[in-house]
Amino acid sequence: MNSSNRSAPAYWEKGSGSRGNSRHLEVSGQRVKYIGPGSADKDAASVRANTYVSPSHAIYYFEVQIVSKGRDGYIGVGFCTADVNMDRLPGWEPQSYGYHGDDGNAFRSDGKGRRYGPTFGTGDVIGALLNRAEHTISYFKNGIDLGTAFTDVSEEKLYPCVGMQTHEEEVLANFGDAPFKADVESMKVEAARRLEAQISQTALPDRGKVGSILAELIFDYLVHHSYFESAAVVARDLLDGAVEVSPKDRDEVRLRAGVAEAVIAGRIDDAMSDAERVAPGVLQAHPSILFRLHCQKFMELVRQRDDEGAMVFGRTVLVKAATTGEDQELLQDALSLLGYDDPASSPCGNLLGTKAREDLAKSLTAAILKQTGRREHSALERIECQLEAALGTLQNLGDPRIGLIERAGPGNAFK
Template sequence: MFRRSSYASVAAGNAAGSGQSQFAAPTRPGAFSHIPNTNSTPGPQATHTSTSHSRHHSRTVDAEGHHNSMSTSWGRGGQLPSYGSQFGSLNSYGGSGQDGLSPSFFVPSYLRGSRHAEKLEEAHKAKFVAQRDFRSNHSSNAGSLSTSSSSVNLHKMIPSHRGLTHDIIERAPVFVEEPVAPWPTRWSDTDKYTMLEVLEDGREAKFTTGAQKTHDEAASVRANYHMPRQCGIYYYEVTVASKGKEGMIGIGFSGPKVPLSRIPGWEPESYAYHGDDGQSFSNTTSGKPYGPKFGTADVIGCGINFRTGTAFFTKNGVYLGPAFKDLKTDRPWYPTVGMKKAGETLKANFGQEPFVFDIDQMVQAEKMSILSDISRTKVQSISNKDKTPQDETALIHDLVAQYLTHDGYVDTARAFSEEIMEESRSLANGGDSSFMYMNADEDLDAINRQKIRAAILDGDIDRALKHTTAYYPSVLRDNENIYFKLRCRKFIEMIRHCSELNAQCHPPTPPSKRSTASNGHATDDFDDFEMELDEGLGTHNRTSTWGTENMEMEDELGDKEAKLADLTEETIKYGVELKSEFAGDPRREVKKALEDTFALIAYETASESPLAPLLETSGRLPVAEELNSAILVSLGKSSSAALERLCQQTEALINVLGEDGGPGAFINVRRDFLQ
């Protein structure tokens, strides 16, 4: 838990790093300065390149955070149902739907589970965590302004200090490194022709009466964001709410600079399917026969397959075939609709609702064909050892064996090696020994590392610390943050233990009321923290003394209670020690971790508190892994096993293959291959 929040704080720090000025002056003026910014530039999204989106994000994270700490009504602005009131009102800013990250965040059905959707969701969550983070910081720590700016400096320094970053296991927040392009969520309030009105939370576009200057004049509107090619396939649908008199309606997409006074398809850089004649238009006023005409109540879908560079349309759930090919996929295409006569009204579905056409199936089929392509791939690798080509099976054996040894799973490595030997022996059938390649190289280090890991996984941090200090004295000295995490983990284990004992002493009895009475201790000498400790843990003692009124199990209970009391005292002592050791540490993640850890004490039954995830034993593994890596590095070995590197390379390659909407866009390494 605290690990998560700590990277959230890293996120906040980094976000601030990229748009520092906000963080340095995080007060109202900074926050407000964005409003005119958003409203006065007409159609900012139209001119934004994808890189400017990233700035947009970090800015929003920051600004939103401040808003929330200033006044809650601002935060709620985002949930106000009506975007109808046009700019000038604060809603259009507060309705951060413009960012695609509004509280009403949605994932179109065909993108669920995709890597891009995950990234956007992560960015979305990170924003809220950052807000919460800021709020808690703000309320609990008056000096937060100065610390946050100092942490900015710290985070800016880290990347040059590779040794340090290496130890941060957490997945770096995605939006910091590469902008995550949001998908369209609504028609733009600003990137539209004046005779169009945008209604219904931006979902509806309506042609209002106005004096048309020329016969040709029409009115178009673009969506707030372009169709992200990282989706592989992007698709949206439009329902013709009313076709007006002639049904001169065009549905399609266009570049950001295409004039909006014409129906899409007629201008260069615009493509559309027209309702009055059923023709498809690309960049010119002469169309090509494409599909049926459409009118009131028809649902028209428009999609781009960025992998193949083609676009297609659907009508009432029926696929109409490819309409355009050889699309340039390296530029932003905005969903665009245009119309010509009063009363014409179109309602868009960007994925907020189920689609009429089974686009999910189409995307799935695309993905399946790629996956089967992958499973047919013949793998060969060239071994370092004897320079002979290895087949897939041999490579996998090596990868597994090396991983097990590298990460210190000594017993497993031994068992695996034996089983492989047996297999080879029966295969070799006497003589042929080409299959005898396995020999788990068991070195002393592997065994030592195994001991340390086992200790941490058992929750015995003291033993782990003892072993580490004995075998690798420099590691804890050189990796202070790991040392810190171990110390924190020990504290958590102590609380865990207390909480377990406590549960034994108090089998499900009516939840004892938390005493609010003064606890009679002389508190003068204690600092705030200790008071908290006392209040939290002290109650256990008190309730237990009251609890012994039922005498049956008194002896056993008494024993346990005595133990609990001892342990509690010990825990408090340790906590004080821990706090005094690290209190002066300026690092934001250290502060955050301390805060979270100590917050556990505030709960009478920590295991039932919202912070319970901190107590889970699954939190031991990351600590163990981090220490293991640090030891490996100190031994001059690679900190990651070959299999791990293979995962890294794969993910990086898939990212590269997906950024431009290529086949990688359809693959989610984690979901499709690791889970």
């Protein structure tokens, strides 16, 4: 399957942290061949990719085809930081990791390897997987997963690297320009599923009689949006009757919904009267909304083509009610409607549209909720907003887990 790494390195380059063994390597783009003496460990030489793996990559994978194992197959494949001594094989120096073909051992930061996988040689394709979300490095041989080689991999800037030591060893890298042997997309999906499972298994605090926080959130959401029958079912079946929809809740929500419906229908006097009934003092506490309601009443008169009534209302109520600069701007836009034979097609014709009514209804509803000590949005909706903000922050910080969250499918914990 052809799956490339975004911002993938395109070629090998000789590192600066070497004593001169780079001359033992013949480097051409993604191909490297050992041409040195290859008589001892001191003759080893490595190259690294021209750029490091972005910290935002949750899953990064590259492959190395063993064109020739050369004399002894002392070939290492892995990752390293920029300041690693490149006169050594991957994994022999601090902050480097390598899987070696001659013995199948995995090396991490020293020359003492541990048994890991099979040996590899001419014709084999070795894949290296850096999983930043789980802080691991794994390897693949000819597309087959060999399992986790290293855990607790914490270096921020790691470069793909390969090293050799004996004559005629030669490799060709694939950084995603050609199809991989391994199924990288499946790796990413599985990693996303593991992350989701980890989140799902997080223990929530005991709430005593009310055992399900999620059920509480659903109940609150349903009541908030007037779905009383559904809320009653949730209370009965999921919360064991520990909560209920009170008559007061029903009356208040219905009155609040009635206020919004009156505004959208253009019945502004009814809306103001009902608003004061459900939340006494709300209009006095929110003078800007009160002025918008007056303007809306004026515009309803304009819509009805009652120009005389609109002019009287504008002169006796609207002009006197405008107290702020924002009020004055809205007043001028509203009064300008009277200068057109077809106010709806005028530059300020949007004031007569349905959206203007809906926006006003939303603002008035928010004011009523605030006046009665309630929030504009349900707890579940606030959590969703907080989650989106948190994900945005993690994305800006380059957290690699974001890539897995974006890859998760519909209906899971991230959607």
